[in-house]
Amino acid sequence: MQRVITALYGVTKKLDQWYARQLADLDLTQGEWAVVASLARAGEDCLTPSQLAELTSVAPSSMTHRLDKMVQRGLVARRPDADNRTRTLVSLTADGWELFTSSIRESDVVESDVLRGLDAEERGELARLLEEVIAQLDDVDA
Amino acid sequence: MQRVITALYGVTKKLDQWYARQLADLDLTQGEWAVVASLARAGEDCLTPSQLAELTSVAPSSMTHRLDKMVQRGLVARRPDADNRTRTLVSLTADGWELFTSSIRESDVVESDVLRGLDAEERGELARLLEEVIAQLDDVDA
DNA sequence: TGCTAACCTTTCGAAATCGAACGTTCGGGT
DNA sequence: ACCCGAACGTTCGATTTCGAAAGGTTAGCA
Numbered sequence: 560m561q562r563v564i565t566a567l568y569g570v571t572k573k574l575d576q577w578y579a580r581q582l583a584d585l586d587l588t589q590g591e592w593a594v595v596a597s598l599a600r601a602g603e604d605c606l607t608p609s610q611l612a613e614l615t616s617v618a619p620s621s622m623t624h625r626l627d628k629m630v631q632r633g634l635v636a637r638r639p640d641a642d643n644r645t646r647t648l649v650s651l652t653a654d655g656w657e658l659f660t661s662s663i664r665e666s667d668v669v670e671s672d673v674l675r676g677l678d679a680e681e682r683g684e685l686a687r688l689l690e691e692v693i694a695q696l697d698d699v700d701a
Numbered sequence: 702m703q704r705v706i707t708a709l710y711g712v713t714k715k716l717d718q719w720y721a722r723q724l725a726d727l728d729l730t731q732g733e734w735a736v737v738a739s740l741a742r743a744g745e746d747c748l749t750p751s752q753l754a755e756l757t758s759v760a761p762s763s764m765t766h767r768l769d770k771m772v773q774r775g776l777v778a779r780r781p782d783a784d785n786r787t788r789t790l791v792s793l794t795a796d797g798w799e800l801f802t803s804s805i806r807e808s809d810v811v812e813s814d815v816l817r818g819l820d821a822e823e824r825g826e827l828a829r830l831l832e833e834v835i836a837q838l839d840d841v842d843a
Numbered sequence: 844t845g846c847t848a849a850c851c852t853t854t855c856g857a858a859a860t861c862g863a864a865c866g867t868t869c870g871g872g873t
Numbered sequence: 874a875c876c877c878g879a880a881c882g883t884t885c886g887a888t889t890t891c892g893a894a895a896g897g898t899t900a901g902c903a
Contacts, residue, residue: 563816563824564716566831571713572758573838574706590859608882616714621860623883645868645881674705676837677830682705685830688823689708695818696715732889751851763890765853787851787898 574673585662590615590625595634598651599659605648607640634658716815727804732757732767737776740793741801747790749782776800 575589582592593615598606606614612622626649629635634655640646651659674682717731724734735757740748748756754764768791771777776797782788793801816824 562828563831566828566835567709567713567716569835570831570838571709573835574709575758577838588859609880616717618861619882620862620884624859643869643881647882673838674834676833681830681833684826685834686704686708688819688827688830689705689712691818691823692816692827693708693711693715696712696719696815730889749851750853760891761852762854762892766889785851785899789852 577673581662585658587658590617591629591634594625594629595651595655595659598635598649598655605650607646608649611649629655719815723804727800729800732759733771733776736767736771737793737797737801740777740791740797747780747792749788750791753791771797 578589578592582589585592587595594611597611597614608622608626609619611626612619615622617625626635626637630637633652635649636652637647637649640648677685720731720734724731727734729737736753739753739756750764750768751761753768754761757764759767768777768779772779775794777791778794779789779791782790819827
């Protein structure tokens with residue numbers, strides 16, 4: 560079913576363009592936004608650079624540089640883990656949180672625009688099918 | 702519906718890993734494969750570097766370098782367009798075609814693996830929903 | 844014809860990314 | 874107590890990518 564894969568990449572390509580446009584206003588890279596969003600989702604728990612690299616599909620060495628920039632900009636903070644001194648914990652600063660909460664509204668608008676063509680039932684069905692595919696892929700990986 | 706977007710990116714992320722693994726055997730980048738596939742899909746018609754850049758979501762200047770490497774490797778060929786001399790036409794060489802046809806079988810295997818969890822009807826439904834979303838996004842762009 | 848605006852490709856410097864190697868630290872085994 | 878393998882973050886050099894500017898070509902228009 561080449562058709563499914565083509566459609567999949569078509570949607571994500573469009574979606575990337577959407578996000579790139581929105582993020583340009585915030586002077587943020589998609590990768591940097593992925594870091595902010597990951598940390599926000601983690602909530603109180605901090606994440607390590609390795610975890611962030613894994614979550615955002617990037618090499619650990621790239622994450623080092625990315626975090627350097629974001630620390631310098633005051634969005635995130637690094638601090639050593641008291642329990643395991645090989646680890647470093649990364650967390651959102653107050654500015655980072657503010658940037659997240661202020662831009663999440665825009666993001667909501669985007670998502671509703673993206674899915675405007677589908678009613679609630681169709682959205683649920685789409686999510687279900689995609690999650691089914693993910694589950695299969697997870698099994699194959701393991 | 703954050704759930705849909707999350708699932709979407711989840712699938713494409715897994716899918717990218719899949720393709721990266723398969724392509725590693727051919728010593729090909731995903732970007733290079735995208736060029737080969739685009740040219741193959743175009744068939745007899747040649748494509749310009751700009752078109753390839755657009756199709757593969759990359760800057761034109763990046764495509765120049767990418768094509769340099771692929772020409773040197775003998776996968777594609779550049780030749781001037783007789784009708785419009787600002788244009789350059791890119792086409793697959795015999796080696797490029799061979800690489801495409803030989804690897805397309807692997808690709809088919811991958812895709813059937815990816816969608817193993819869905820029956821024919823579900824696949825059709827998934828494709829339909831995704832294409833609906835694309836149509837909406839196209840409208841918004843225009 | 845001559846001129847201008849637009850387009851296509853390439854070149855160039857800057858930035859991001861990657862893979863490999865390194866130093867440090869943790870945990871298990873002897 | 875000691876050593877060794879594994880994990881973690883970082884540094885380094887090489888590769889890839891991007892944005893801006895340059896060079897060359899076409900099409901429209903006076």
